[in-house]
Amino acid sequence: MLNAAPPVAPLFGIAVSRAETAEDVVREMSEALIGRDICFLLVFVPDRLELAxxxxxxxxxxxxIPVFGCTTAGQIAPDTGYDADALVAIAFPKRHFRCASMLIDPLNPLPIKEISTNARRLAAQFQRTADWNRLALIxxxxxxxxxxxxxxxLATALDDLPLFGGSAGHALRFDETxxxxxxxxxxxxxxxxxLETDLEYAGLGFDHFLPTDKHMVVTEAIPEERxxxxxxxAPAAQEYARLVGCDVDRLSPExxxxxxxxxxxxxxxxxxxIQKVHQGGALAFFSAIDDGLLLTLGEGQEVLRTLEEGLGLKDAxxxxxxxxxxxxxxxxxxEIETKAMRLDASEILKRHRVVGFNTYGEQHCGVHVNQTFVGVAFFQPRRRDLH
Structure with missing residues (x-):
């Protein structure tokens, strides 16, 4: 079943398909976006579809038409909010966007010098348009x-060009993305x-945690493995469980x-x-970790309130x-599902016109983070007749 969502973002073409096969999903996407002059497509792919x-x-x-995207740990659709089943596609219009792309392959080992050189070259070759705004997605x-x-x-190579993004996922399988x-x-x-656009935009990034007075020092780590x-x-899982007030054998993603x-x-x-407990009581993390790093246990605030406040942006x-x-x-x-707040959170996402995906990590202000909402809010151009 296809859901096109013109009321959500009239400047953008958005198609959502829950058809069973990849061929039917893409056909429905194509039909929903007929007649649009597309600069590029972003596609967020649920785990149920065969990539081949x-x-x-x-x-x-x-x-x-350039098509970019990734596999996900869930989608954010305009008609449902959080969604585990739908493929979500966003068509960025030629009238308002220009785009240049670069594939960075492989990541292991990471060729930092080559990546920096190629990113600078891409930015230099990406011709500027007067009075248009620039940003980067990763x-x-x-x-x-x-x-x-x-x-x-990338943040260094791009001279602090605003950079936003998310790490690809694959449901909660953690096998390949x-x-x-x-x-x-x-x-x-x-x-x-x-990206270059005549639309006004604002970046956003927020979580819902405050630091407590409970601290941990990493006294032994394998940084390359996180x-x-x-x-x-003390053994990492044991010490973390003590500070949380939980038995080690009850540690879980929740x-x-x-x-x-x-x-x-x-x-x-x-x-x-933290991703999981490793054999022997070690803890695997989703972000960089190293010996001597000071960690502070976080205390959660009201997740729905912080979501509502964080998404409440307006232009000038x-x-x-x-x-x-x-x-x-x-x-x-x-966490939202554990607290039975999925429907309420989804209503907030829909009301604020959020379209995107659930990640294995987020990129914001030159830093890779976790348990954070990162986004780009696109507004109408200030001095341009949209009609």
Whole structure:
């Protein structure tokens, strides 16, 4: 069944399909977007669809149109909010957008110098349009363990051009994730998009945690694996469980989602989410970790209130966004579902015109973070007749 959503974002073409096969999904997408002059497509792919069938179907139905995207840990659709079943496609109009892209492949090992050089070259060759705004989007393999270094390298190479993004997922399987570029799905890779637009935009990034007075020092780690063996000189899982007030054998993704650890960067705290308990009582993380790092246990605030407040952006004329492109951590969704708040959260997402996906990690302000909502709110142009 297809759901097109013109009331949500009239400047953008948005199609949502829940058809059973990849061919039917893409056909419905194509039919929903007929007549639109498309600069490029962003496609967020649910885990139920076969990528070997998706890629050729997209190439057939959208020949000549750049199609980018990734696999996800869930989608954010305009008609349902959080959605595990739908394929979501966003058509960015030629009238308001220009785009340049680069595939970064492989990520392991990470060729930082080459990536920096190629990103600078791409930005230099991307011709500027007078009075248009620029930003960058990044979509990375969410299991690569390279997003921290990747985002830092790109932020430096792009001269602090605003960079927003999310790590690709694959439901809650944690087996393999893919990004879409050049008509193919790629593992161990990242996709960089440089955008230029006459639309006004605003970046956003927020979580719902405050630091507590409970601290942990990483006393032994395997940084390249994002694994912590010891906290405060004790087995990591044991010490974390003690501070949370939970038995070690009861640690779970739900516990991790409600009790993340925070890292302070200047005056800001960023979430370093725990993925799972490893053999021997070690903890695997979704972000960079190292010996000597000071961690602070986070305390959750009202997730629905912070979501409502965080999405409540207006432009200088007091108008809401035409669309918020959203990258929302799957751990936030997991906490929301555990608290039976999915429907309420979805209503907030729909009301604020959020379209996007659930990630394995988020990129914001040159930093790879977790359990954070990152997005780009697009508004109408200030001085241009849309009609």
């Amino acid at each position: 069938e998706m890629a050729p179907a997209l190439n057939r139905h959208f020949s000549g 979509f990375a393999d969410g299991l690569s363990r390279q997003e921290d270094l990747l985002v830092a390298a 893919h990004v879409l570029h050049g008509g193919q799905f790629h593992r161990d890779a990242a996709l960089l998009l440089l 694994v912590v063996l010891e906290l405060n000189g 516990v991790f989602a409600e009790n993340p650890v925070l890292v302070r960067n200047s005056s800001m705290y960023h979430v370093r989410a 004329a007091g108008r809401p966004p035409e669309m918020i492109l959203g990258f929302d951590c799957f751990l936030r969704l997991l």
